[in-house]
Amino acid sequence: MIKPFDHTLYRKVLVMLLAGGKGERLYPLTRDRAKPAVPFGGIYRIIDFTLSNCINSGLRKICVLTQYKSYSLDRHLRVGWNIFNTELDEFIENIPPQKRTNEMWYLGTADAVYQNIYVLESERPEMVLVLAGDHIYKMDYAELINYHITNEADLTVPCIEVPLEDATRFGVVAIDNDSRIIDFDEKPSNPKPLPTNQNVALVSMGIYLFNTEVLVRRIIENAKNDTNRDFGKNIIPTMIQKDRVLSFVFNGNEHNTSNYWRDIGTLDAYWEANIDLVKKNPDFDLFDNRWPIRTYNKQYPPAKYIFENEKNGMIKDALISNGCLINDASIVKSIISPCVTIGAQSSVIGSIIMEGVRIGENVKIKNAIIDKHVTIPDGMKMGYDLQDDGKQFTVTEKGIVVAHKEMHLI
Template sequence: MKKVVTMLLAGGRGERLYPLTRDRAKPAVPFGAIYRIIDFTLSNCINSEIRHIYILTQYKSTSLHRHIQLGWNILSTALGEFIEVIPAQQRIDEHWYQGTADAIFQNIYTLQHEKPDLVLILSGDHIYKMDYRKMIAYHVEKGADLTVASIRMDRSLSKEFGVMEVDREGRIVGFQEKPEEPRTIPGDPEGILASMGIYIFNTEILVRRLVENARSDSSHDFGKDIIPAMIKKDRVFNFDFRQGDCGGMGYWKDVGTIDAYYEANMDLVAVIPQLNLYDPEWPILAHQQPYPPAKTVLLEEGRVGMALNSILSHGSIISGGSVKRSILSPKVMVHSYAEVKDSILLSGVDVGRHSKIRKAIIDKDVQIPERMEIGYDLDEDAKRFTVTASGIVVVPKWIKL
């Protein structure tokens, strides 16, 4: 069996997710009530029986480090298993990571020490379920030097992804990084084959190509530099995500913007969501504090604690308020006569009496005063909060209202 080491890139600034990334790295942003974004990739690794994992961090990583330390100390060091966080160390030069390829290059000594046959490179900021073993088996079967996972996306989204062109063998023969005029899928003029940022390299080839790229004047990025160069001289293959999807019905989301983050969270409150968090065959693991169960209280005329089409977390109480199509993280309190609709409330949020919240993301520990309205007058909201073009209001954590 091939020895596989995983390098999980978790150092992104997440500027398009601001203000949720004001004080935390993008992979550490809470998601789906009790998770962090990085939990989905890490759960995929554990469920795929991949137990040699390095997490490369950089930007505002304190909360991410704490989360990994408290929630992911689950492997057996006696069996040589590990999840190890490697902060950016400027080991090779004085610069921070200049790109995705540079992040791996600056930790090349780790690969030289571990001597794996294959290196699985992942991103810590996507929401999906995938069995990486199937991709590894495909890589070995094809005798590939590099295999890139792909998913069909609408042509209109081409400027957000690397776009691939593939021959009948599955070999990648063209790669465009975020093109305005992409090559579409044959027979599907509105579809593109988008890179998911999931790569499997033969270690020897990876080290060689990283060293070559480090000498060049480039952006030191896999999509912009490494993959296009390798297509010309190495065996580079495409792996269809649907072959490795684990009951996620083809679900994969890049939650790199506020709108995408909001939509992916709202997907979870569907009656039958594409991404099933309740699948015992492919559990999504999370660090959870020992809070008491959630509850709804008060049942009297005009004052009913209720939640409909929503996700409630432990420690949350709906005391005579109304929650509809929303996601509540741990220790959220919704007081009497308050209304929460189509919203995401992160841990510790307190919603005062008669308050109304609609289509909003409220970050940690925000105290909403009595009778306050958020999401009903966007011009007024924009004076104090972040409001997206689609009308989502983001209230940053710890703000005094």
């Protein structure tokens, strides 16, 4: 018999959101900021999507564990997410390494939680939900919590199917007929496909729901050994042998019918996930008022479009943010962030233009990512000659041209 879900347990779930990674594969976007603070979708930061999932799921006790280049992330959390009522035992806490257990920074995902055992002792939650701050998806964590409780799991790992060639980037999971995880292989060079489909693998989504008592026991044991102190490499393989570890296969929900989940781990993946948003019927819908994605927005005037010559001006399949001034320019399949100026007879195709960028006249940009406050001089071309672009910009494997923040262009 399945036990009814006790909604009061929401207050007994503590979220620990891991936001301290270097994000080296997103360089140069992470040159001056933490990966979760990288802008996304015009007006958001990557972390906003996970935090919005928490709020929409009713979870309001959140610890954000930060580390590298956290200034802009700290500021964003302070001005954009100061929405909790401490009198109701709600909070969002930004926690850098406290060095309570040693003199080291966070050595891995499990070590980040281990170094904050003091928080668990103080809050005494029944469950701990460990989340990543660099994924784009919509998940109602209530469904996960309900599943975890009714199936009496010690650890529940949400999983999703991905193409076999992409599975090398994730923890590959094998399960039995009762959804119990029987094998966990972190970032294997030769991932095992699903027995029912040789073209896909079942992988971890980087989300872990623990019973607190079991979590504390296992991370203390792990800290005594010379390991990577990582959930995927160390904690989960150990728990498979000792505890009840279940998979929660993510099949979407009413807000995410396509099972959309993206790990923004590389520049190409980042570009693709952004461009997904400008499709006519995107798999990830920003306009779903039932599952709002919240953020902090500066006060800008409305976007303004000036088309004196219709042959030069066109906007098609694009997201245009407030404060933009577009003058006789062509914008196709692109995302234009706030306070961007685009000069006459310029064109932007398949590109992500971040806040405060100034694009001159007769500029041609294709398949590019332009970080904040870059000024692009008149007549410049980007994305049309990758060999030449490589002399000044970062060019990805798939030919995306990236200009870093406040870059001085010649």
